[in-house]
Amino acid sequence: MKKILKQVTKYEKRISVLLMVLSLALIFNFCINSASAASGDIIYVNGSSGNDSWDGLSAAWTSGTNGPKLSIKNATGTVNSGGTVRIADGNYNGINNTKININKNMAIIGQSQTGTVINGTDSAWIFKIQPGATVTIENLTITNGNAYNGGAIYNAGNLTVSEGRFTDNHAYVAGSAIYNHGTLAVVYSSFLNNDADGGYGDPAYNFAAGAIYNDGNLTVTDSYFSENCAMYGHGAAIHNNGVLIVTGTDFIGNSVYGLGGAIYNDNALLMANSNFIANVAYAAGGAIYNIGTLAVTGSNFMGNVAYGAFYAPYISTAGGAIYNDYGGTYTVDSCQFAGNIPQDIYNNTEASSGYGSGVITGSSDVQGATVKAANKTMPLQKTGMPLIGFISAVLLVLGGSAVSKRR
Known part of the structure; x- marks a missing residue:
């Protein structure tokens, strides 16, 4: 009887966690939908x-002063609220195309996307969205941006990024591509070879x-995150301290010297139908790495590695795919795990100040937790990623891939 009650309690906890995160998702989606700009x-x-x-007011000069602007900064200052700035293909840099x-x-x-390029030349950030502003950024490559955050x-406003490409951006502390302090939706976008220093190890940053x-x-x-790096601090692709919902996204070959080769979660994270391949912590x-509330479903974890270096408690129990630390709560359902080192999931239940807890279905090679159902296998190519990409990613890890810091 006690065993049955224990199982019921665990499943009630699982359901309550999912309901909480889904409620946050509904609230968040309402915020996004209600924030669309007027024409x-x-x-x-x-x-x-x-x-x-x-x-x-014209894409080409016609007569007099009727013709296109030269710079993005002038155009965004000229357009009326609710209007649209359309940028022709070309390379845009310098003071009139950055710090906007x-x-x-x-x-x-x-x-x-690939033809319209804004380049910060490693010396300037590109856009700052102020509180109360609702902005859509679409079909742009933003490269070589540089800022403190x-x-x-x-x-700090309401931002949607669609079909964006972020490459080789840098931050001294956090968010080399985007620092979000407002409401942000990212759709059909890629983040390649961006890096953040995390304050060079200063614990305050x-x-x-x-x-x-x-x-x-x-x-x-x-969306797609590949070869992003966090030198100090945590979360090579995403560091989440808010509400995060990820769907149908690939995380491949990202690396961090701290915690979370792809994602560090310190609050609420809902993950579905995504791939994690050859990420390194x-x-x-x-x-x-989870120390908040985590729910993962229908996702693949292949060839991820956690070395357990620098932090003595993590040696040999580092969680090749997922590490759930004390205070964290997680649900993992219908996910596929293969080749993660040293194990798929490690659940830390040994801290004196608290305990990690979770419910797992369809997984194996778990320490500190119990498998509750038979394995469920999800197809590797559910997001259309070719098999050769997976093989290359695994070979990258087996070949001793280093942290991909941009220089």
Whole structure:
């Protein structure tokens, strides 16, 4: 009878955790949907044929002052609230195309993702979204941004990034691509080779996040994180201290010297239908380190590694895929694990100040927890990732891949 009551209590706990995270998801989605910008005027930008003394109301010069703007900063300052800035393909850099403060609603749309490039030249951040502003950024490559926090974008408003490409951005402390302090939705976007220093080990700035740091509300859908790095601090791809919902996203070959080779979660994280392949944590949590509330379903964890270095408690119990620390609560359902080192999941129940707890179905090779059901295998290529990508990623780990810090 006691055994039955214990099982019922565990499943009640699992259900309550899922309901809590799903409730947060519904609230967050409502915030996103209610934040859509109104339509307005269109201001055009052309970095090769534009002129900032023109009105920007035409994509090409016609007569007089009727023609495109030359710079993005001038265009965002000119457009009315609720309007759209359309940027022609080209390379945009310098003072008039970086350090752009946005304090009104607008959409900023590039002609093509790979053709419209904003370059911070390792010396400047690109966009800062102010509180109260609702902004959409679409079809842009943002590269070589550099800042204390938010190397490419610092968001304190309501921001949607769609079909964006973030490469080689840098932050001294946290969020080399995006630092989110507001509401952020990321869709169909890629984050490649971004790095954060985490304050170079200063414990006052031990945040990091090689791509995105979140202490607001964040959803990530159908996106890709690869070869992002956090030198100090935690979370090579995402450091979450807010509410995070991830769906259909790949995390491949990210690395951190601290905790969480892909994601560090210190609050609420709901994960579904995603891939974690060949991520590396030199301390613990090769793919995910959790000290908050975590729910993962229908996801694949392949060839992730946690070395247990620097932190004595993590040696040999570092959680190759997931490390759940004391105080953390997790649910793992219908996930596939293979080749994670030293084990798939490690649940820390030994701390005197608290206990990690969770319910696991469809997994194996777990320490400090109990498998509650038979394994359930999810197809490796459910997100369309070719098999050769998986093989290459595993070979990268077996070959002793180092932290991919950009220089």
